[in-house]
Amino acid sequence: MEWSLLPPLSMLRAFEAAARLGGYSAAGRELNVTHAAVAQQVRALEQRLGVALMRREGRAVRPSPEGRTLAEGLGAGLETMRGALGELMRDAAARPVRVTLTPSFAAAWLAPRIGGFALAHPEVELVLNPTSAVVDLARSEDDVAIRFGPGSWPGLEATPLVRSAVVVVAAPSLLGGREIASPEQLLEMPWIQEAGSHEWRVWLAARGVTIPPQKRDILHAPGFIALQALRAGNGVGMTARVWVAEDIAAGRLTPLFDDANGGEGGGGGEGDTGYHLVRRPGAMRPGVAAFVAWLERETRAPQAWPV
Numbered sequence: 001m002e003w004s005l006l007p008p009l010s011m012l013r014a015f016e017a018a019a020r021l022g023g024y025s026a027a028g029r030e031l032n033v034t035h036a037a038v039a040q041q042v043r044a045l046e047q048r049l050g051v052a053l054m055r056r057e058g059r060a061v062r063p064s065p066e067g068r069t070l071a072e073g074l075g076a077g078l079e080t081m082r083g084a085l086g087e088l089m090r091d092a093a094a095r096p097v098r099v100t101l102t103p104s105f106a107a108a109w110l111a112p113r114i115g116g117f118a119l120a121h122p123e124v125e126l127v128l129n130p131t132s133a134v135v136d137l138a139r140s141e142d143d144v145a146i147r148f149g150p151g152s153w154p155g156l157e158a159t160p161l162v163r164s165a166v167v168v169v170a171a172p173s174l175l176g177g178r179e180i181a182s183p184e185q186l187l188e189m190p191w192i193q194e195a196g197s198h199e200w201r202v203w204l205a206a207r208g209v210t211i212p213p214q215k216r217d218i219l220h221a222p223g224f225i226a227l228q229a230l231r232a233g234n235g236v237g238m239t240a241r242v243w244v245a246e247d248i249a250a251g252r253l254t255p256l257f258d259d260a261n262g263g264e265g266g267g268g269g270e271g272d273t274g275y276h277l278v279r280r281p282g283a284m285r286p287g288v289a290a291f292v293a294w295l296e297r298e299t300r301a302p303q304a305w306p307v
Contacts, residue, residue, distance in 0.1 A: 007048050012074055014041035015053060019063040019071035096125035097287045101146035104194065104223030105275060106130040108243050110146075117294050124287040130222070132196030137280050143288045145278040146295075148240060156278050161299040163274035164242040165259040166203070171233035172254055180256045183207045190217040192226050192235035200238055240275070245306040 017027035017038070024035040024042070031038065046053050053067035063071050101110065106128055117126070129135070135142055137156060151158045170180075170189070180186065183204055193200050201211060219226070219235055227244070230237045231252055247253040259273075277295060284292065298304060 007045055011041045011045040011048070013078070014038045015045050015067075016071055016074040016078060018042055018054060018061065019067055020075060023061055095285070095287075096127045097144075097285075097291050098127045098129065098142040099144055099146065099291070100129040100131060100135040100140070100142040102132060102148060102194075102223055102275075103130040104227065104240065104243055105146050105148075107222075107224030108227070113298060116298070117291065120294065121287070121290050124290055126291065132194050132223070137278065143279065143285070144292060146275055147278050148275050149273065151272045151274070151276045153278055155281075157281050158276040158278045159296065160272065161275045161277055161295070162242055162305050163272065164240040165273065166199070166238060167241040167244065167248075167255050167259065168203075168236065168238045168257040169230060169244055169248070169253040169255055170236040171231060171252065173233035174236065175254060183209045183257065186236060186256075187212065187215065190219070190235040191215075192219045192221065192229045192237040194223045194226050194239075195220040203238060242274075242305055 014027060014031065014033075014037075017030050018024055021027050021030065024038040027038045028035040042054055051066050052064050053070065054061045055064050055067075107130070110128070114126070114128075117124075129142060134147065135145060137145060146161070147153070147158075148164075151160060168186070174189070186204070187209070191200065204211060217235075219229060221229060223239075226237060227239065229235060230239070230244070231247060236256065241248075241258065244253050248255055277292065279288075279292070
């Protein structure tokens with residue numbers, strides 16, 4: 001029998017409950033509807049099948065012989081469905097929530113706060129995957145991603161967490177009073193960049209600067225290590241301004257090119273660039289929904305970000 005010819009599940013559930021419980025009122029209580037609604041569904045099913053399924057016996061209603069046969073089959077089928085769905089839901093609840101995110105975000109913002117999520121949701125197992133690579137959420141096991149960019153990733157939903165321009169910085173000890181007036185001068189200095197990232201090349205190319213193949217004084221390191229190396233004066237680097245705002249304000253780092261200020265070759269402002277929570281469209285497992293709600297709440301809290 002083709003699926004399109006089958007009666008609606010609401011009719012089948014109403015009849016199965018009435019036959020099993022011996023009445024419309026009891027079935028209505030189980031299904032959280034009125035007894036009249038159950039009776040209406042059963043009559044509609046009888047009309048659709050052309051068979052009397054329930055018979056009145058005094059003040060009670062009982063299934064007919066045809067009704068008993070159908071009720072037995074429906075009961076077995078519904079129990080199989082309940083078992084399969086229950087197992088699936090238990091498995092989904094037991095699976096850890098997997099988050100892919102940049103090492104900078106993981107070390108500088110999430111790590112100091114993640115204990116709050118664990119206290120609020122001890123039932124959720126969390127797996128963090130710090131990486132500069134852009135993970136394909138359509139093919140990976142990761143549930144959500146925290147990405148830096150303009151907030152537009154085809155086929156995915158992106159929620160802004162914090163806006164931040166890109167800034168090129170160096171420690172005063174590295175500069176030694178030297179003024180950097182053009183991007184070309186950056187080629188004369190050692191660089192520090194986040195491992196796996198190519199923003200430096202893109203940034204320079206957009207300003208007409210090509211990196212010579214003989215340049216080797218480049219340190220590739222995870223984001224949190226790169227930030228520490230920048231503060232120690234080991235090179236010049238590019239990062240989201242939000243991570244070095246306090247260093248700039250305290251004079252520990254000097255902004256050489258700041259897109260937020262529309263400097264030479266700058267982007268003219270932050271726009272929608274920044275960190276976003278990215279996920280596949282559709283319903284979320286309870287653990288994923290709990291992490292997403294917590295993250296959105298925390299990132300909007302006062303003093304969540306340096307100014």
